[in-house]
Amino acid sequence: MSYTSYGGMESTIGPVKWEGDVIEDGLKDQDFVLRLTDSRSITKLTWKGFSSSSDQFDPCPSNRKWKYHFQHLRYHDEWMGDQDIVESMSNHINGGWDGYSYDRDYGQGSDWISTSTDLQWTIWEITRRLTKLHRSKVDLHLIRKGLWISRNYRGCEPIWVNPTSYLRKQARLEYYYENPYRKAYNFAKASGEMLCYGRIFDKDILESTKWTNSDPGFVLPDYFYKSRKYWDYYDSWIDRLVWNPWEDDSTEAKRKMKNRRIKLQKSRR
Structure with a gap:
């Protein structure tokens, strides 16, 4: 088993702190989310955390820029129901968008970062990638969802969005065959999709574990x-x-x- 805790620029290697039962309880209580990455992931972990691949977040905005330009979006959700925003959620969840490329240096990016609130789906997806997609390893990142922030906190705060309600509403307005909003909604429901807008901060990444065919990242x-x-x-x-x-x-x-x-x-x- 392998463990990496990101509390800043340096990483610490040591014993795994979390087990599946504890993580599952935290997911149910909305304390945590999970994110998977592998060799084909566009948005990879850096010492700053995760930064989405669209032009406005690439390169990763500084903490100061985030607080000035983006953090206010956290405090109201009217913008999330805008049709262009919902369409971007749908395109992201469905696995591609106009100009999509798994190589971040080519094509257009997405404003969103995918995570999951479902441990069962996450482990199923890990095994799918290791077996059917022949990945040599998959990294699972345990992320604090940021609901514990006190009123006195003055640092950077993430923007979390549950896409299902927005996708469901749009799907009802679109009746044509192979409705992409319905497809995205069904996948989001099945996988426990939780989207993060723009950035996941390094301070919120509690643990990263490596999963291979021979070694699970923690006790299930x-x-x-x-x-x-x-x-x-x-x-x-x-x-x-x-x-x-x-x-x-x-x-x-x-x-x-x-x-x-x-x-x-x-x-x-």
């Missing part, structure tokens, strides 16, 4: 795994999961995790 809840009687000695952690990453979509994986959790709860009574 028991219900993610099959019963030990079905484990083989040479199985990887992926082989021991209750779902099959090669065959099962996220809905089926979640169904199997739910059934496994129910069985475990009954056995512990």
Whole structure:
């Protein structure tokens, strides 16, 4: 297992602090979000945190510029319902936009950074990338959502947006076949999508873990795994999961995790 804590320019390597059960509780309480990156990610982690790929955020704006030009958007949400803004959410979630390229040096960028509030979907997506997409590793970043900010705080604050309500409203106005807003809405609901506008600050990144075919980044809840009687000695952690990453979509994986959790709860009574 690997651990990196970003509290500024320097990183610290040490034991993993967080486990799946604690993270899952924090996600339910809206304390945390999760972000995945790999070799094909456009928005990568730097010592400043994450900065979205559009021209206005590339290069990453300084903290002073952020507070002067962008932070006021946090305090009202009328702009989020603008059709152009909702369209940009839809394009981002659907995996591309006009001029999209996985290479940040080419094409147009996005104002948004994707995160998830769903641990089950996140681990399913990690295994999909490691198996079907043949990524050598996937990094999972545990991020403080920023709801603990006191009234006396004078530093930089992130702008979090739950896109589902905006996408649902727009989807109802569009009736043509293969409605992109409905597609984005369905994906956002399934994945627990939480968008961040512009920047995720280094101070809010609590932990980064590396996941490979041979090594999970942290201890997962028991219900993610099959019963030990079905484990083989040479199985990887992926082989021991209750779902099959090669065959099962996220809905089926979640169904199997739910059934496994129910069985475990009954056995512990």
